[in-house]
Amino acid sequence: MRKCPVFSQCGGCDYCSVPYTEQLLCKEEKVKKLLKDICVTESIIGCDNPFNYRNKVHAAFSSSRRTGVKCGRYQAGTHKIVENFDCLIEDSVAQKIIKDVKEIAVKFKVPIYDEDRREGNLRKVLVRVAVKKQEYMLVLVVAKSEFPGKKNFLKEIRKIHPEITTIILNVNSRTDSMILGDKSFVEYGSGYITDELLNLKFRISDKSFYQINQAQTEKLYSKAIEFADIHENDRVLDAYCGIGTIGMTVAKSQPHARVTGVELNRSAVNDAIKNKKLNSLSNIDFICADATEYMMNSEAHSAKFDVVILDPPRAGTTPEFIRACKAVSPKRIVYVSCNPVTLANDLKLFIKAGYKPERAVPVDMFPLTEHVETVCLLSQLSEAPKMEMRVKLTEFDLTEAEAKATYSDIKEYVKEHTGLKVSSLYIAQVKQKYGIIERDCYNLPKSDDSRQPKCPEHKEKAIVEALKHFKMI
Ligand code: SAH
Numbered sequence: 001m002r003k004c005p006v007f008s009q010c011g012g013c014d015y016c017s018v019p020y021t022e023q024l025l026c027k028e029e030k031v032k033k034l035l036k037d038i039c040v041t042e043s044i045i046g047c048d049n050p051f052n053y054r055n056k057v058h059a060a061f062s063s064s065r066r067t068g069v070k071c072g073r074y075q076a077g078t079h080k081i082v083e084n085f086d087c088l089i090e091d092s093v094a095q096k097i098i099k100d101v102k103e104i105a106v107k108f109k110v111p112i113y114d115e116d117r118r119e120g121n122l123r124k125v126l127v128r129v130a131v132k133k134q135e136y137m138l139v140l141v142v143a144k145s146e147f148p149g150k151k152n153f154l155k156e157i158r159k160i161h162p163e164i165t166t167i168i169l170n171v172n173s174r175t176d177s178m179i180l181g182d183k184s185f186v187e188y189g190s191g192y193i194t195d196e197l198l199n200l201k202f203r204i205s206d207k208s209f210y211q212i213n214q215a216q217t218e219k220l221y222s223k224a225i226e227f228a229d230i231h232e233n234d235r236v237l238d239a240y241c242g243i244g245t246i247g248m249t250v251a252k253s254q255p256h257a258r259v260t261g262v263e264l265n266r267s268a269v270n271d272a273i274k275n276k277k278l279n280s281l282s283n284i285d286f287i288c289a290d291a292t293e294y295m296m297n298s299e300a301h302s303a304k305f306d307v308v309i310l311d312p313p314r315a316g317t318t319p320e321f322i323r324a325c326k327a328v329s330p331k332r333i334v335y336v337s338c339n340p341v342t343l344a345n346d347l348k349l350f351i352k353a354g355y356k357p358e359r360a361v362p363v364d365m366f367p368l369t370e371h372v373e374t375v376c377l378l379s380q381l382s383e384a385p386k387m388e389m390r391v392k393l394t395e396f397d398l399t400e401a402e403a404k405a406t407y408s409d410i411k412e413y414v415k416e417h418t419g420l421k422v423s424s425l426y427i428a429q430v431k432q433k434y435g436i437i438e439r440d441c442y443n444l445p446k447s448d449d450s451r452q453p454k455c456p457e458h459k460e461k462a463i464v465e466a467l468k469h470f471k472m473i
Contacts, residue, residue, distance in 0.1 A: 001020075002051065004017075004084075009082045012369070013088065014369060020047075020367065023364070027364060027370075028043065031044075031362040031374055035340070035357075038347050039356075039357035039359060040358070042361045043361075044361070045216075045219050047215065048215065052089065053089060053367065054087075054089050054212050055091055055094075055131055055214055056127075057090040057091055057098065059072050060123065060124050061105070061125070062112065063114070069105060070083050071105075088368060091129045091131075094127035100160050104157055108149050110149070110153065121143050121146075122140065123143055126141065130193040130195035132214065133194060135163075135166075135193040136161070136165060137165070138164050138166070139168045139206050140169055141180060142171055145185065158188065166186065166193060167187045167188040167189065168206050192205045194278075197221065197249070198221060200248055200279050203271060204243070205271060207267050208268055209243065210245075211245070212365070212366075213366065216373075217245075219363060220363045220365065221246055224309060227334045227359070228250060230250055231254070233257065235305045235307075236250055236308075237307070237308045237309065237328075237330075239310040239321070240291050240313070240317075241268075242268050244272030244275055244286060250309070251281045251283045255283060256283070261285070262287050264289065265288075269286050292320045295324040296320060299328060302420070305328050305329075306332075307332050307333070307334070308328070308334075309334045310333070312337070314338055314339040316343065317346055319349055323353060326353040330380065332377065338371065340374050343360075343374055350378055355381065356380075358377045359377050360375070360377075361374065404472050405472060410466045411424075413469060425453070425455075426459055426463060429454070429460075430467070434472075434473045436472055436473065
């Protein structure tokens with residue numbers, strides 16, 4: 001096992017001194033324990049090489065008379081910098097670039113930012129790697145955009161590291177711990193790098209979210225796609241989609257499926273739209289919205305999805321998302337989670353909503369650390385197909401008024417004139433209200449079942465218009 005030279009000071013990798021096979025067992029056990037009474041946990045998917053996988057590496061600068069210029073990670077819970085260019089999990093070339101950026105900064109006497117006095121300029125450095133294509137992005141984070149000697153500085157770093165394909169100057173005058181500020185200036189190259197995942201290309205800019213372990217991401221997504229089992233014409237929702245990586249993998253795997261990606265972060269959505277073009281995909285669209293609001297809106301419009309994939313942040317999803325998910329009625333749900341604790345809680349709510357967690361597979365995206373990713377398949381518990389049966393019976397037994405238009409005619413008319421989707425149940429409720437249905441109505445629940453949804457006002461109005469059009473009222 002390789003040894004970390006700063007293990008006791010850094011605190012970044014809890015499993016640093018644990019043999020890799022044991023790390024995998026610990027993580028598998030952790031997920032198994034949390035999902036014990038919920039579903040079967042299968043064997044963890046490990047890494048071929050658990051070292052130097054991080055494709056995003058950043059370091060902060062500090063300077064004092066006593067220590068000189070330092071560049072490294074903050075010690076956990078402090079602002080003390082631990083310098084180490086031999087980190088076991090970060091990309092090796094990225095670390096060399098950061099080491100050389102530091103040396104050039106010292107040589108050129110670039111003023112290092114002092115957090116307490118708010119003086120100086122160079123604050124942080126970030127390197128992102130497109131592993132498949134070996135493209136490197138260098139981001140210099142400064143407190144103000146004036147950077148005397150910038151041209152020579154950049155020339156020097158490019159000479160030593162020709163693998164750098166783009167350089168960005170990011171201006172961050174914030175006082176919080178965010179690495180990047182709002183303004184970015186492209187100093188060299190295109191301003192982005194392009195990586196590949198499962199034969200799709202993804203443009204990554206300085207601020208885009210992108211999974212940090214490329215090889216394991218391919219394994220994770222392959223498992224998610226296998227679980228999703230997409231068929232022709234399936235409507236698929238990729239909730240919390242980031243730059244659209246999972247959704248585009250689905251869209252490519254099944255060109256006749258229709259995929260919608262929903263993501264809150266505007267710049268990630270912009271990247272997703274560019275990535276869609278880059279991969280010439282026409283069966284996917286992206287929407288910038290809160291995933292829960294989108295889901296509740298879908299419920300209100302009676303939209304349906306055949307498969308829902310969700311990959312929320314560590315806090316998990318919301319009870320409202322899960323409730324609305326039931327209404328859009330996917331046959332399968334694939335939950336990708338970076339936190340098994342919130343996954344377990346959310347799965348319990350999905351069970352209440354009528355879904356059965358079938359299988360969970362942990363994936364080791366973050367070797368040497370305690371973190372573990374899990375992908376879980378849920379399937380819809382079959383309800384007696386009352387609605388469909390009743391619709392058919394109704395068509396056999398028509399009253400005079402009803403004979404003027406079928407349920408399908410009414411649905412089509414409403415859709416065409418208002419864009420709304422209405423269910424047979426809602427139509428039946430309105431028909432009964434207007435006295436059209438004189439015999440037993442098969443579209444209405446037999447008992448006064450309070451769980452049956454009531455037709456909302458705006459849909460009732462649309463149905464009434466249709467009934468008038470067909471001269472049924
Ligand atoms: N599926 C993507 C991203 C997963 S990370 C991938 O594999 O790369 C989680 C994503 O959820 C982030 O992109 C984050 O911006 C987004 N997010 C966070 N809160 C959200 C919300 N309330 N609604 C929609 N997206 C959200």
